[in-house]
Amino acid sequence: MMQKLWLKKPILNYSKDVFDIVQFGSSVEEGKTPNDLDISIIFNKIPLKEQLDQAQEIKKQLEKLVEIPVHINSFDLYSLFNSSNFAKESILFSGKSIIHGDDFAKRFGFSPKIQIYYSLKKMKKKDKVRFNYMLSGKGGEYGLLREHKGELLKPGLIEINPEFKNIFVNSIKEYKVDFKVKSVMLG
Amino acid sequence: MNKKEILTKTAKEYFSSGNDEFNKERYNSAVVLYFKALISFSDLYVLQKTGNTPSSHNERFKITKEKFPEVYNLLDKDFPFYQSSYVQIMSKELAEVVKDDAKVMAEKTNTKL
Numbered sequence: 001m002m003q004k005l006w007l008k009k010p011i012l013n014y015s016k017d018v019f020d021i022v023q024f025g026s027s028v029e030e031g032k033t034p035n036d037l038d039i040s041i042i043f044n045k046i047p048l049k050e051q052l053d054q055a056q057e058i059k060k061q062l063e064k065l066v067e068i069p070v071h072i073n074s075f076d077l078y079s080l081f082n083s084s085n086f087a088k089e090s091i092l093f094s095g096k097s098i099i100h101g102d103d104f105a106k107r108f109g110f111s112p113k114i115q116i117y118y119s120l121k122k123m124k125k126k127d128k129v130r131f132n133y134m135l136s137g138k139g140g141e142y143g144l145l146r147e148h149k150g151e152l153l154k155p156g157l158i159e160i161n162p163e164f165k166n167i168f169v170n171s172i173k174e175y176k177v178d179f180k181v182k183s184v185m186l187g
Numbered sequence: 188m189n190k191k192e193i194l195t196k197t198a199k200e201y202f203s204s205g206n207d208e209f210n211k212e213r214y215n216s217a218v219v220l221y222f223k224a225l226i227s228f229s230d231l232y233v234l235q236k237t238g239n240t241p242s243s244h245n246e247r248f249k250i251t252k253e254k255f256p257e258v259y260n261l262l263d264k265d266f267p268f269y270q271s272s273y274v275q276i277m278s279k280e281l282a283e284v285v286k287d288d289a290k291v292m293a294e295k296t297n298t299k300l
Contacts, residue, residue, distance in 0.1 A: 047280070086274060
């Protein structure tokens with residue numbers, strides 16, 4: 001249930017210097033078994049020493065909630081966007097706010113989405129039908145879209161939340177469909 | 188040289204080299220060297236308290252977490268920077284933090300820098 005930690009919005013003690021506590025990496029990806037819990041603590045502008053000391057206190061609290069190692073990175077809003085922060089795309093795009101129980105990107109007014117474009121042109125009719133059942137369900141059973149709150153924007157284009165990317169991509173691959181994946185931030 | 192003398196020598200050498208790199212504004216190198224000094228001082232502290240020294244990072248973290256949490260806290264806090272020092276730009280401010288932590292352990296081991 002590691003993937004759901006951010007949804008549980010666990011009660012943590014932290015100071016007003018903390019802008020957000022973000023879960024990111026493999027632990028927020030559905031369908032994966034994470035080896036560790038990657039957490040980024042975003043601070044308002046305070047000295048680095050204070051950031052690190054406060055981050056350690058938050059880490060101790062998180063370690064009591066999970067059974068896998070907790071890896072903490074701390075940033076302020078300036079260093080988060082620094083070019084030397086190789087994790088920033090992952091934090092911004094797929095990060096989940098443990099404080100707010102929602103996409104971290106929403107703190108900045110954006111909603112991250114994965115768009116998958118696919119073509120069924122080369123498929124046999126029966127495989128097209130099976131593919132559509134897989135996405136939309138059959139006879140009252142949920143398809144992937146309903147199960148994971150995805151949306152069919154138009155024939156050949158679906159939009160899903162980032163955490164379900166692997167589930168959709170792996171399922172689509174089974175049908176040997178031509179497809180491409182785009183990461184988008186909606187304003 | 189016995190273990191205590193070796194650890195004291197290496198810790199002081201790393202710390203002094205860290206200062207050299209710090210003064211040249213090579214903060215990545217300074218962070219690595221200050222962290223190595225921190226490790227050596229921590230091992231020296233464990234040796235002083237238990238008569239043994241850890242043989243790996245895993246053992247070091249395990250022993251300090253169980254017996255010396257204040258030491259574990261320093262190691263655990265600074266270790267990620269040591270690990271990522273080859274792919275991230277380290278700041279002067281960070282080098283000062285790790286330097287101060289090495290100094291804390293020097294004091295705990297009664298080592299004069």
